[in-house]
Amino acid sequence: MSVDISQFVAAFLEESYEGLDIMESSLLDLDSADDETINSIFRAAHSIKGGAGTFGLDEVANFTHIVETILDALRSGEMAISADLVNLLLEAVDCIRALLAASQGDTEADQETINSVHSRLKAAQGSSANTAQHASPSVNDSAPTEQLWEVQFIPNADLLAQGHRPEAMFSALSDLGVIEAKLLTSKVPALDELDPELCYLSWALQLRSSHTQDEIEEIFEWVIDDCDLSIKPLSPASMSGEHRFHIQFKPHADLLHTGNDPYFIFDALKQQGALKVNLDSSNLPQLNDLNPEQLYLNWTLELTSETPTDEIKEIFEWVEASAEINIEVKSTGQSSPTPIQTRSTTQTASTASQPVEQAVNPVKPSQTSKAVAAKSGVKATSSEPSSIRVETNKIDALINRVGELVITQAMLSQVGTELSEDENAGILAERLTDGLMQLERNTRDLQQDVMRVRMMPISFVFNRFPRLVHDVSSKLSKKVELKLSGEQTEIDKTVMEKLGDPMVHLVRNSLDHGLETPEERKSKGKPEVGTLLLKAYHQSGNVIIEIIDDGRGLNTARIREKALSSGLINAEQNLSDDDIHDLIFQPGFSTADAVSDLSGRGVGMDVVRRNIESLGGHVSAQSKKDVGATITVSLPLTLAIMDGQLVRLGEDTYIIPLVSIVETIQASDETLSSIGGERRLLHYRDEYIALIDMKVLFNLPATPKNASNLIAIVEHSGEKLALRVDELLGQQQVVIKSLEVNFKRIEGLSGATILGDGSVALILDIAGIDKRSHNQQILADEIFSSLSTH
Amino acid sequence: MNAEPQSVDKTANHGIASNGQKQFLSFLLDDEEYGVDILRVQELRGWTPVTRVPDMPEYLRGVLNLRGAIIPVVDLRCKFGLKPIKYGPTTVVIVVKVDSGSSERIMGIIVDAVAETYTLDLESIQPAPKVGSAINARFITGLVAQNERMIVLLDIDELMNSDELATEFQADTLGELN
Numbered sequence: 001m002s003v004d005i006s007q008f009v010a011a012f013l014e015e016s017y018e019g020l021d022i023m024e025s026s027l028l029d030l031d032s033a034d035d036e037t038i039n040s041i042f043r044a045a046h047s048i049k050g051g052a053g054t055f056g057l058d059e060v061a062n063f064t065h066i067v068e069t070i071l072d073a074l075r076s077g078e079m080a081i082s083a084d085l086v087n088l089l090l091e092a093v094d095c096i097r098a099l100l101a102a103s104q105g106d107t108e109a110d111q112e113t114i115n116s117v118h119s120r121l122k123a124a125q126g127s128s129a130n131t132a133q134h135a136s137p138s139v140n141d142s143a144p145t146e147q148l149w150e151v152q153f154i155p156n157a158d159l160l161a162q163g164h165r166p167e168a169m170f171s172a173l174s175d176l177g178v179i180e181a182k183l184l185t186s187k188v189p190a191l192d193e194l195d196p197e198l199c200y201l202s203w204a205l206q207l208r209s210s211h212t213q214d215e216i217e218e219i220f221e222w223v224i225d226d227c228d229l230s231i232k233p234l235s236p237a238s239m240s241g242e243h244r245f246h247i248q249f250k251p252h253a254d255l256l257h258t259g260n261d262p263y264f265i266f267d268a269l270k271q272q273g274a275l276k277v278n279l280d281s282s283n284l285p286q287l288n289d290l291n292p293e294q295l296y297l298n299w300t301l302e303l304t305s306e307t308p309t310d311e312i313k314e315i316f317e318w319v320e321a322s323a324e325i326n327i328e329v330k331s332t333g334q335s336s337p338t339p340i341q342t343r344s345t346t347q348t349a350s351t352a353s354q355p356v357e358q359a360v361n362p363v364k365p366s367q368t369s370k371a372v373a374a375k376s377g378v379k380a381t382s383s384e385p386s387s388i389r390v391e392t393n394k395i396d397a398l399i400n401r402v403g404e405l406v407i408t409q410a411m412l413s414q415v416g417t418e419l420s421e422d423e424n425a426g427i428l429a430e431r432l433t434d435g436l437m438q439l440e441r442n443t444r445d446l447q448q449d450v451m452r453v454r455m456m457p458i459s460f461v462f463n464r465f466p467r468l469v470h471d472v473s474s475k476l477s478k479k480v481e482l483k484l485s486g487e488q489t490e491i492d493k494t495v496m497e498k499l500g501d502p503m504v505h506l507v508r509n510s511l512d513h514g515l516e517t518p519e520e521r522k523s524k525g526k527p528e529v530g531t532l533l534l535k536a537y538h539q540s541g542n543v544i545i546e547i548i549d550d551g552r553g554l555n556t557a558r559i560r561e562k563a564l565s566s567g568l569i570n571a572e573q574n575l576s577d578d579d580i581h582d583l584i585f586q587p588g589f590s591t592a593d594a595v596s597d598l599s600g601r602g603v604g605m606d607v608v609r610r611n612i613e614s615l616g617g618h619v620s621a622q623s624k625k626d627v628g629a630t631i632t633v634s635l636p637l638t639l640a641i642m643d644g645q646l647v648r649l650g651e652d653t654y655i656i657p658l659v660s661i662v663e664t665i666q667a668s669d670e671t672l673s674s675i676g677g678e679r680r681l682l683h684y685r686d687e688y689i690a691l692i693d694m695k696v697l698f699n700l701p702a703t704p705k706n707a708s709n710l711i712a713i714v715e716h717s718g719e720k721l722a723l724r725v726d727e728l729l730g731q732q733q734v735v736i737k738s739l740e741v742n743f744k745r746i747e748g749l750s751g752a753t754i755l756g757d758g759s760v761a762l763i764l765d766i767a768g769i770d771k772r773s774h775n776q777q778i779l780a781d782e783i784f785s786s787l788s789t790h
Numbered sequence: 791m792n793a794e795p796q797s798v799d800k801t802a803n804h805g806i807a808s809n810g811q812k813q814f815l816s817f818l819l820d821d822e823e824y825g826v827d828i829l830r831v832q833e834l835r836g837w838t839p840v841t842r843v844p845d846m847p848e849y850l851r852g853v854l855n856l857r858g859a860i861i862p863v864v865d866l867r868c869k870f871g872l873k874p875i876k877y878g879p880t881t882v883v884i885v886v887k888v889d890s891g892s893s894e895r896i897m898g899i900i901v902d903a904v905a906e907t908y909t910l911d912l913e914s915i916q917p918a919p920k921v922g923s924a925i926n927a928r929f930i931t932g933l934v935a936q937n938e939r940m941i942v943l944l945d946i947d948e949l950m951n952s953d954e955l956a957t958e959f960q961a962d963t964l965g966e967l968n
Contacts, residue, residue, distance in 0.1 A: 698844030
């Protein structure tokens with residue numbers, strides 16, 4: 001059977017990129033590394049290598065192989081972690097990413113960089129052997145602390161015949177410390193099959209002792225060739241309740257007939273923790289004897305999980321009758337997927353690895369506090385919630401369908417209401433109304449649920465920042481601690497995708513301009529390490545993101561100076577500090593002393609503002625000299641729905657986004673003033689704002705004069721506009737539909753929606769209206785001047 | 791405008807049945823019969839009121855809700871310079887798929903009535919002569935005689951991507967304002 005594997009490439013790439021992200025975030029977290037962090041990096045590298053090999057991406061596979069080798073050395077402790085090595089590995093992650101992208105023909109990988117990283121990796125790998133040998137004895141001398149050991153002792157059947165006595169060994173063990181032994185009798189056969197001269201027993205021991213692994217192993221010295229022995233340390237943290245289950249699963253040949261699929265069982269187990277599956281196919285007959293309806297396979301499963309044994313047993317509940325199942329709780333143990341196995345052959349390796357484990361641990365307490373902040377983000381991603389991968393367009397289709405359902409439901413409700421008002425309708429109409437009310441409730445719930453499918457935690461944006469801050473701050477030789485808060489705040493995927501670039505810009509700005517060098521900070525009496533806090537939270541239907549630094553703050557005087565010189569403001573203007581801070585979002589504004597590689601090219605904050613406003617949000621800056629600056633970004637929860645004010649223009653219904661409406665007023669004639677004929681201004685609370693007659697702007701049929709002075713005051717980019725409309729209708733939540741998909745972008749309109757009666761209403765785009773009215777005025781001016789010259 | 795009769799070649803490029811035949815849906819505007827490639831027709835709808843889009847040429851009647859998608863609707867009478875009639879029970883909106891280069895758009899065409907479907911031999915299609923009418927020669931792929939009537943075969947892509955219907959937004963719509 002041949003399988004076209006090309007269809008899996010996309011999934012492989014997606015997983016690989018995710019793996020690289022995990023590697024990256026874990027590497028940054030390595031200061032405070034526990035074994036699990038290194039393991040997760042290793043696992044990610046390992047699966048990328050494996051996948052790349054399968055899909056014939058040899059370059060990726062070869063490159064990743066070296067990385068994996070180094071990671072393995074780190075994991076086993078043969079190599080020590082250093083800042084340089086972490087940086088090198090981060091570069092290697094970039095290279096793998098580039099190679100993956102290149103394999104899809106997206107970009108050309110920078111071969112030079114890759115070669116240089118490659119050779120440096122090789123060099124690092126080469127030097128590892130020496131350092132490890134030097135390192136181990138010195139660590140061995142360090143004062144032993146009491147530790148918990150787990151000893152697995154599975155003697156061969158003929159152990160007793162060799163003259164060994166387990167109980168003697170156990171008593172020797174108990175001399176080393178407190179011992180707890182568990183007898184495992186699973187291999188004991190039925191009585192009539194029992195050979196009294198053989199040993200069917202095995203033991204799981206827990207030893208609390210200050211002795212080293214070598215000393216424990218010494219006790220088993222004589223039996224090491226006649227048994228399966230594993231000795232490993234239990235770190236106190238992992239004792240919290242993680243069990244290592246050893247499950248033997250021998251289904252009967254007819255298991256498949258019962259409708260059970262072992263795959264589902266494994267899948268369920270995988271949800272509980274780290275699962276290692278060993279397949280035993282020794283019972284598989286010759287091909288011509290094989291009955292395709294029979295199951296010949298056995299499995300041995302290793303599960304590391306916090307789940308109690310009962311729940312694990314429950315997973316096998318359905319196959320209990322048709323399989324031999326043997327679940328052993330081996331011990332509480334490390335969550336490491338590859339425990340240190342000590343057999344006679346691998347003895348040397350394990351002794352070498354042991355001391356370094358101790359060497360890593362003491363680093364922990366001093367470093368933890370520093371890494372806590374960044375770590376919380378990493379943890380969120382590495383813990384794997386049960387999920388499925390769905391294409392976005394499937395979700396969009398679902399949302400559309402539900403939108404349709406809501407409209408249909410509204411139509412039915414209307415019919416129901418009309419029917420119940422009919423006196424002859426009777427009891428049936430009443431029942432219909434009840435049913436319709438229930439339908440309304442259900443559809444509304446359904447709509448909310450479906451909308452939530454699109455929501456993702458903002459950590460997907462935040463997670464790129466530990467790396468960015470790491471890179472940028474070392475480039476600028478500044479000391480920065482990044483703190484994240486509220487990463488679980490959910491936001492629409494579309495909003496999030498467009499949020500990344502503005503956020504990068506804002507963070508770089510803070511790093512570059514906001515935070516000072518360590519010397520400068522010291523002289524100001526601040527701690528050397530600057531703090532950058534990214535904070536997200538929900539507030540009244542919006543997502544608020546704050547970028548807070550404790551740097552020098554915005555230089556109000558300089559901004560003012562600069563704005564004056566570039567003509568953004570004039571000298572007479574009396575501006576509050578907040579007004580001045582707002583100037584940094586003006587096009588072409590930059591106070592950077594020098595144009596640097598990072599930011600300060602004079603384009604930036606205005607682009608940030610534009611991007612964020614295109615998402616229906618806004619951005620503002622607060623600052624206090626030498627205390628720090630806060631950039632606040634406010635975004636709508638979703639782009640798919642919004643609150644709208646329905647207005648009537650002539651015969652048509654239009655929608656003004658509720659967020660942009662400041663106030664709706666009935667203007668008196670006195671407040672309207674005209675300049676040069678048609679163009680008019682509205683006197684509104686001590687300011688004159690441009691009045692736009694929407695029907696004139698849209699070339700709609702005119703209505704009788706003075707029919708309405710209803711005005712909606714709207715705001716965009718801090719500028720107010722007065723829109724004259726014919727009537728204010730209701731407010732409602734509308735589903736935003738694109739006009740572009742089947743038609744085109746129309747200036748002044750941001751989209752359309754479908755009203756309860758199935759008709760289409762157009763949604764006004766305030767920025768577009770402003771632009772449009774400008775164009776119209778320019779045109780009018782041109783006509784006027786051409787008329788007067790001729 | 792370019793009125794070279796290259797239109798027959800174009801028809802041939804459109805991917806046709808191997809036996810050199812192609813199916814067309816024909817419709818009426820006044821007494822004239824027009825045909826469009828049937829594979830481009832998604833569905834037929836009775837006339838329902840549409841929502842007017844501001845500042846559009848008269849032939850663009852507005853947009854309508856096609857099961858959740860917003861599609862523009864073009865009055866072909868108006869586009870072809872025929873005098874308008876009141877929409878009635880036979881008025882049909884032909885929903886077509888239009889290839890607009892980077893994307894496929896769904897659009898509606900308002901016609902007086904739907905007539906027939908024809909299976910035509912490609913050889914029987916004649917190139918359109920240069921005629922000075924409101925109908926740009928670009929829109930016509932060819933003419934064909936059927937039951938002693940002339941049917942004008944239209945190029946949906948040319949027709950529905952012309953002028954104001956083009957996808958790219960023209961910033962310079964100022965000329966339209968007066």
